[in-house]
Amino acid sequence: MEISKPERRFIISIIVVSAIVVILNQTLLLTAIPEIMNDLNIEFAQAQWLNTAFFLVNGIMIPVSAFFINKFTTRSLFLVAMGIFMTGTLIAALSSDYFVLLAGRIIQAISAGIMMPLTQVILLNLFPVSKRGRAMGLFGMVIGVAPAVGPVLGGFVVQSFEWSMLFWIVLPIAAANFIFAAFTMRNVTTQTNPKFDLLSLVLSILGFGSLLYGFSAAGTMGWSDPFVIGSLIFGAILVSVFVRRQLNLEQPILQLRVMKSRAFTLSSVIAIVFFTSIISGNNILPVFMQEMLDYTPLESGLAILPGAFIMGLIMPIAGYIFDRYGIKYLTILGSGMLLITSVMMAFLDENSSFWAITIIYTLRLVSVGFAMMPLTTYAMNSISNRLIPDGTALNNTMRQIGASLFTAIMVTIMTLIPASIDGASPSIESQVLGVNATFLFSGFLALLALIMAFFLKELKDIPEEDIVE
Structure with missing residues (x-):
């Protein structure tokens, strides 16, 4: 039409x-x-x-x-x-x-x-x-x-x-x-x-739901909690069965063969790192500011707000640059900035000023603005129009699960380090060290994203036979 x-x-x-x-x-x-x-x-x-x-x-x-x-x-x-x-x-x-x-x-x-x-x-x-x-x-x-x-x-x-x-x-x-x-x-x-397959729907809902719950609960309840372990194992089994069923069905409810596109898979994995940086930062920064630096909830929210607005303004500009010049250099720029700002966040302490935190975190979100949506667009451009609904669903699912997993790991790091230093009553100094360690882990993820960025090919350089139909 x-x-x-x-x-x-x-x-x-x-x-x-x-x-x-x-x-x-x-x-x-x-x-x-x-x-x-x-x-x-x-x-x-x-x-x-x-x-x-x-x-x-x-x-x-x-x-x-x-x-x-x-x-x-x-x-x-x-x-x-x-x-x-x-x-x-x-x-x-x-x-x-x-x-x-x-x-x-x-x-x-x-x-x-x-x-x-x-x-x-x-x-x-x-x-x-x-x-x-x-x-x-x-x-x-x-x-x-x-x-x-x-x-x-x-x-x-x-x-x-x-x-x-x-x-x-x-x-x-x-x-x-x-x-x-x-x-x-x-x-x-x-x-x-497509043909409706009730079993696939049930496997998807229970499997992905159990994984998401397990990862989100692990950060607060601990990875050794029996309920967390049970949720993760149950979810992993059901998702495995779901994947196998989708690959064998003539009309699956989710076309997993979009993963055959190297460009789609690589860009989706890199996008997980950028999405994680938003989710984890928005969870950890308020705790750092309110519990360790005695800022109010409003002040911690205001520290995040400028970065969110500037990131939003940059995204259409990054989209224009992507349309003109492609994905590789945008991703390298974004990953490099994310690596640098993550290391800078790792050196914040209990004496850090509101403006220092706000400026560094704003630059961190700017890095996301340069790369996240171009990576998503690049992934969708690497598959045929007919598979875009499946690609969009899979791309979003990978981001949700990946961000849940890495955020849970970072929250675990944030709580384990002060506990290992001071025991049940950690000092402000040891809690800050825990936050610093989480941002170093974020920096490690950014380094991996930066390395992977060099392996991205511009769409014009991808052979037509590699575009998944």
Whole structure:
């Protein structure tokens, strides 16, 4: 179906607004947790599940998103996903009970797990290969800025209103976007009508869900915890069975043969390092600033915010550079900057100033801005248009699992080092050493990414027979 320029602008507006709303909800409750705990009379461990469950369900839905994108039209899937999101948001807004609120968050996450891959697939289908970098840069700007704005906006709102206002603010925006989409959204994807395989769906949900939970729990409960070990083993077995089944099915729900593309696989692995640097940094830096340097939650959020905004501004520029000059030098630049800034973060101590932390962390996020979305675009350009839904799902799944694994390792390092020095009552100095060690580990990952960057080939240098059809 031919899409006119005005129609394309309408579609881009719709998916950008939906992406902002959905991604904002991933972090919106982080600073509202204390208020929710007091209002619903629940413990911190329970309250954390409002965020953990969102993350897990979102991650579970991503691998099966390819099936839905291939099965249903763009318009129908988008409207259903937005309808699900609005339903979850309304339930959360009206809730006065913890389990009702948790149900609302889970329903929101089901939508998010479909919406994010769908948004990428729509953008990739709307633009020719030569302009995809700029389009994905626009998407990168959204996913870079929105998560950082969420905690600051959430903290501001709960200071003046009930926490339910967070959902009431989001709901009318989502509803307006839904109505607009109902009249202007067009079908831009091609339906292959894959056969539904219930066993594959169950294996995917349970397998990837167990792995994601195991990695996220390992950082706090420890790798030797029986439940963590059981979750990881159970998840690994089910994912192995899932992979084997997909390779043997005539119509798999996820085409794993996109991994035959060396360009796709290598760029997806490097992208894991950059995604990990965002997730781990956003988890570790607030702990470092609040628990060890006595900064307030607002101050730690403000330290992250400039880097997120600048990273978002750089992503469209990096996309333009990618379209003109290719992937290799952008990735080398990004990896090199990430390596240098990780080492600089490793030398922060209890006397480090707010501005020193903010500037170094901003430069760290700038490195991500240069490389992450170009790597994703490069990966999608290395496979045929028909396989883009599968490539998008697999690329996102690899990032989620990889970031969960490495973040868990870094949190483990952060807690084990002070415990080994001071025992059960670690000093501030030993806790800071633990944080320093985590950023050295991040620097090691950046070094690996830098080495791998030299093996990336520009798409014009890849033989046609190596493009997976």
